[in-house]
Amino acid sequence: MNRKSMLDVSSYKPEFNPDKLRLARERRGLTKEGLAELCGVSRRAVSDWESGRVEAPPVEKIGQVLDFPAAFFFGDSIDEVAESAVSFRALSSMSVRQANRVLAHASLMRTFSSWIDVRYATPAVDLPSIEELTASITNLEPSPVEAAESMRAMWGLGARPIKDLLALLESKGVRVFGLPGHDREVDAFSFWHEDLPLIFLNTTKSAERLRFDLAHELGHLCMHRDINTNRNRQFELDANSFASAFLMPTAGLLPQLVGRPTLENVMRLKKYWLVSATAMVRRLNQLGRLSDWQYRSWMVSLSEKGFRSNEPDGIQPEQSSLLKQILGLAREDGWSVDRIAKDLGFSRQDLTEALMGLTVLPVTSSTRGSSAGTIEPPPGKPTLYRVK
Known part of the structure; x- marks a missing residue:
């Protein structure tokens, strides 16, 4: 199957992008003062870097301090995730620095999601809106329980246990990533980016609690799209009620x-x-x-x-069946985790922590140029194809 042809960008020379420096600093949970101290410069110098007043800051040194390849700081800005778009469970107890760090992680993984979409055709999004879920409900104010029951009916789940909730959500077009160790106190969160639903999980929890978190975030995605749920406990209670009735x-x-x-x-x-x-x-x-x-x-x-x-x-x-298939096809195409991270401009750790422990073995010459078009998942799992 033919790979997607790439544009010739050999003559393109990207410029330093101060927005990406700020994003990298926030991803590491550093203030301007903290970065200045680690780089051995003044806070004013960091402010000059991030405001664009300095055309060529010491990106090699900055990259070493922040554990980002120097190439990350060049090129187009990353489409960042806004705080108002994310369903955080305890925003009031989070510091600004912590919130920015998590949002930066989400922004990087959204970029990785776009990298996936360029190369592989993943399951289409099939999450009904709250209007669709409650269209047949006669109550003026449908409850989260009714919304959950309606979703089970729309997806043909009957009244039986859901054996693999993660696979089910991935088959409906939801992207699920893990949270790095120092961000796990955030617990879990979700958001829509354009028409793509994303969920981030603390994968150190028990399997049972992870399933509840997935169902909780599914409730947010369907019931609270385009609503800022932060600092409103009722939205959290509603998502809990949805999750209980759904599971x-x-x-x-x-x-x-x-x-x-x-x-x-x-x-x-x-x-x-x-x-x-x-x-x-x-x-x-x-x-x-x-x-x-x-x-x-x-x-x-x-x-x-x-x-x-x-x-x-x-x-x-x-x-994650979806991520496993993506990494399997990527490996056949010559993409190790290291190479993917380099292509994105991330550190390897930024990528692997979000992959929930999934890894790819180093690519060998025998895997390059494989003609396989798909990897067949177990029954009930999402199926993935290369983009022609």
Whole structure:
């Protein structure tokens, strides 16, 4: 299959771009003073670099300090992600520096997403809007639970557990990336960039909590598109309600609740529905099968047993089928992770941390020029094609 032809840019000489210097500094969580100290210059010098008053700052030195290739600081600006576009769970507790660092990471990964789209045809976006989800609901103000039930119906999920939520979302056109270690206190967030939905996850959590985070962010993407949800707790509560109903639908869960619920029942049900024990207890309370007193008592008991910070006897984490296929095809085309990062102007670490632990082996001559057009994923996984 033919690769996409590239333009001849041999005569193009990019200029230093001060916006990309600022973005790189923010990605590393540094103030101007911090960068100045590491570079051995004054704060005024850094301000001059970032304002464009200096045409040729010492990019090699800056690149070493910030762990960015010097080439990153040249060429067109990166289309940056605005804070107002992102659904942060605890923006009020985040410092400006922390928010900027995470937004810079999201901007870099959005650029990587564009790199993917130039080379590979990925699943089309198929996320219904809140208007589409609630079109058949007669209530004047449809609830998040009704929206979740409507989405399950539109996607033909029935009332059964979703075996691989990450694969499902990727098959619907959602891009999912991981958060670097020092950004994981942000937890998870999502946003739309033009018509592309993206989710970022703290991949150190238990598999059950990652699934809930995915469903939570799916709720934001569908219910709160074009709405600034930051600093509004009700939006977070709505996304939680959506996630609970999406993962544990009433029609499937209620028939399993025979007699008085017990913690033993919770352990059985949470394994069946692939959720955390605390999420199951919360859902039983929402459905009126646990009193508020029982709910609080059981949550204390689960916390004492370690279920608030971990998930004993948990399930295996879901892996990104889409990214695995992309890296597999890229490897056949001669693109190692190092080469992709260099092409983007990123450090290797910036890219690998976002790939949720997936890696690509060094390219060998036998892999170059492969004629394979697709990599067939397991049943139910998104299928990926090269762009002709």
